[in-house]
Amino acid sequence: MNYDLTPEQLSIKENFSKFCTKEIEPRAQILDHATHEEVDKLIKENIKMLAGIGYLGMGHDEAYGGTNLDLISQAIAGEEVAGACASTFLSCGASSGLFGVPVKLFGTDAQKKKYLPGIIKGDLIGCFGLTEPGAGSDAASIKTSAVKKGDKWILNGTKTFITNATIADVALVFAYNDKSKGPGTGVTCFLIDKGTRGFSVSKPFDKMGFRGSPTAELILEDCEVPEGAVLGAVGNGFIQAMQTLEYGRIGMATVCLGIAAKCLQYANKYSKERNAFGKPINRFQEVSFKLADMMILSDVSRLLIYQAAWAKEMKNPESAVLASVAKVWASEAATQISSMAVQIFGGYGYIKEFPVERLYRDAKLGEIGEGTSEIQRVMIAKDLIRKYAA
Amino acid sequence: MVVYRVAHDKDSGKPLNHMHTSIAKAIVGDWGMKAASDAVQIFGGYGYIHEYPIERFLRDAKLGQIGGGTSEMQRFIISRILSYF
Numbered sequence: 001m002n003y004d005l006t007p008e009q010l011s012i013k014e015n016f017s018k019f020c021t022k023e024i025e026p027r028a029q030i031l032d033h034a035t036h037e038e039v040d041k042l043i044k045e046n047i048k049m050l051a052g053i054g055y056l057g058m059g060h061d062e063a064y065g066g067t068n069l070d071l072i073s074q075a076i077a078g079e080e081v082a083g084a085c086a087s088t089f090l091s092c093g094a095s096s097g098l099f100g101v102p103v104k105l106f107g108t109d110a111q112k113k114k115y116l117p118g119i120i121k122g123d124l125i126g127c128f129g130l131t132e133p134g135a136g137s138d139a140a141s142i143k144t145s146a147v148k149k150g151d152k153w154i155l156n157g158t159k160t161f162i163t164n165a166t167i168a169d170v171a172l173v174f175a176y177n178d179k180s181k182g183p184g185t186g187v188t189c190f191l192i193d194k195g196t197r198g199f200s201v202s203k204p205f206d207k208m209g210f211r212g213s214p215t216a217e218l219i220l221e222d223c224e225v226p227e228g229a230v231l232g233a234v235g236n237g238f239i240q241a242m243q244t245l246e247y248g249r250i251g252m253a254t255v256c257l258g259i260a261a262k263c264l265q266y267a268n269k270y271s272k273e274r275n276a277f278g279k280p281i282n283r284f285q286e287v288s289f290k291l292a293d294m295m296i297l298s299d300v301s302r303l304l305i306y307q308a309a310w311a312k313e314m315k316n317p318e319s320a321v322l323a324s325v326a327k328v329w330a331s332e333a334a335t336q337i338s339s340m341a342v343q344i345f346g347g348y349g350y351i352k353e354f355p356v357e358r359l360y361r362d363a364k365l366g367e368i369g370e371g372t373s374e375i376q377r378v379m380i381a382k383d384l385i386r387k388y389a390a
Numbered sequence: 391m392v393v394y395r396v397a398h399d400k401d402s403g404k405p406l407n408h409m410h411t412s413i414a415k416a417i418v419g420d421w422g423m424k425a426a427s428d429a430v431q432i433f434g435g436y437g438y439i440h441e442y443p444i445e446r447f448l449r450d451a452k453l454g455q456i457g458g459g460t461s462e463m464q465r466f467i468i469s470r471i472l473s474y475f
């Protein structure tokens with residue numbers, strides 16, 4: 001394996017770093033403190049701005065306006081976006097990733113034509129509805145149902161914690177069309193446009209972090225959609241969801257890395273400028289060793305993310321477990337790193353004027369979203385036990 | 391990977407990257423110790439007796455945090471490099 005970035009990858013890093021520092025980062029603090037209505041407006045503007053420099057098309061085919069770049073390049077750009085504003089990363093990721101990737105991988109030509117160009121340009125926003133009030137980690141226990149009536153499907157159920165719900169033009173919704181078949185072949189994924197009768201969105205949740213990315217419920221009450229709303233084929237929904245989440249895990253690891261690297265940058269700078277007992281606080285080993293640990297943890301996160309991205313590109317069968325490894329490490333590293341950053345800022349780290357306070361709150365989602373740390377460990381352990389069986 | 395990267399730096403003829411070597415040394419030393427300790431735990435009482443190789447791993451792993459520059463020295467080097475940024 002080659003550990004040097006290509007000249008193209010280096011220029012992606014530089015371009016995104018410049019753009020995000022200038023255009024996105026100044027808005028992060030404003031988004032974090034905004035009302036729900038303001039958040040919806042500001043985040044749409046951010047998505048549109050990043051679409052303007054090609055961010056939402058990086059993983060998509062040229063035929064629909066994308067640039068079809070490799071996953072490492074996407075992680076490089078993603079780290080810069082996430083460091084500037086983690087909420088913006090999450091909302092972009094839910095639209096072009098959690099929504100866009102399954103449409104790209106499993107959608108019909110008509111579905112791709114209808115949605116992907118708009119998603120890539122930032123004119124359309126998508127969301128991904130799997131989680132329900134009674135089914136998070138245990139996604140196979142979802143209750144949302146889809147019943148075929150003539151040439152229509154009738155959906156009933158509630159999806160919760162859905163990123164972009166309040167701003168989405170279209171939602172992917174996973175429902176049982178045949179519970180007796182179990183998740184493997186009994187779940188179907190539907191594309192539901194905003195404004196469809198029987199489809200509504202709740203008020204957004206008030207969250208601890210990622211306050212700049214709206215999260216709400218999708219409510220389906222005898223919601224009627226045509227046959228053409230089925231993503232790909234009937235019965236493939238659960239596998240489609242699981243394959244999508246594999247990409248999602250690399251994404252969640254990347255947002256954690258962005259948060260961690262930004263914490264290190266702020267804390268490193270602050271520790272040189274802040275004096276106590278007659279010298280800069282970075283001259284105290286208690287502080288400088290925290291900085292070193294922040295560097296070690298985030299550097300390993302980056303390598304694990306690149307490794308998982310590379311494996312996925314190479315269609316390595318280990319890629320799913322490597323994505324879980326990267327996600328557990330990067331998310332747990334980010335919660336530790338953000339806590340160390342607040343500590344280095346002392347009392348100032350605890351007040352909202354300083355961005356490490358926001359980064360500390362944002363970091364915690366990494367251990368929960370896209371499969372909790374516990375679920376990642378369950379999957380990693382299962383994989384190990386399977387390998388060493390017999 | 392942190393170790394492979396140092397090897398890659400060397401193979402591609404680049405000057406030694408002290409940040410890369412110290413990160414590799416610190417993380418491999420500390421996590422080697424943790425892995426060996428967890429392995430002993432999983433083996434329970436059997437992990438503690440000489441018959442199984444596990445207890446030797448734990449004794450050997452400790453050297454990883456000391457030999458070739460202690461874990462603390464690696465952190466000292468990393469923080470010194472950071473202070474130039």
Ligand SMILES: Cc1cc2nc3c(=O)[nH]c(=O)nc-3n(C[C@H](O)[C@H](O)[C@H](O)COP(=O)(O)OP(=O)(O)OC[C@H]3O[C@@H](n4cnc5c(N)ncnc54)[C@H](O)[C@@H]3O)c2cc1C
Nearest residue numbers: 128129130131135136137161162163368369370371372374
């Ligand atoms: C900000 C935010 C955005 C989100 N965006 C989306 C989205 O866009 N689309 C979407 O579909 N979902 C989304 N989610 C939902 C997210 O994926 C779930 O919250 C997550 O999967 C965990 O499910 P849960 O909250 O129901 O927790 P539970 O599954 O109830 O878990 C509770 C606790 O039990 C533990 N646990 C559960 N099962 C096991 C087990 N077998 N072994 C060990 N421990 C276990 C968990 O690790 C956790 O600690 C979002 C969540 C948040 C907070």
Ligand SMILES: Cc1cc2nc3c(=O)[nH]c(=O)nc-3n(C[C@H](O)[C@H](O)[C@H](O)COP(=O)(O)OP(=O)(O)OC[C@H]3O[C@@H](n4cnc5c(N)ncnc54)[C@H](O)[C@@H]3O)c2cc1C
Nearest residue numbers: 274275276277281284285286287343344345346347348350
């Ligand atoms: C909510 C809140 C309520 C508060 N209430 C009060 C109050 O009622 N009255 C009051 O007087 N104060 C109050 N404080 C202030 C609080 O006591 C200080 O924030 C605290 O003493 C740390 O000082 P500092 O913020 O200036 O951090 P700094 O002293 O600048 O420390 C920054 C970092 O450097 C480290 N550091 C500093 N010196 C050394 C050293 N020699 N060796 C190793 N590490 C070092 C610190 O541990 C920390 O990690 C409050 C703070 C908060 C956040």
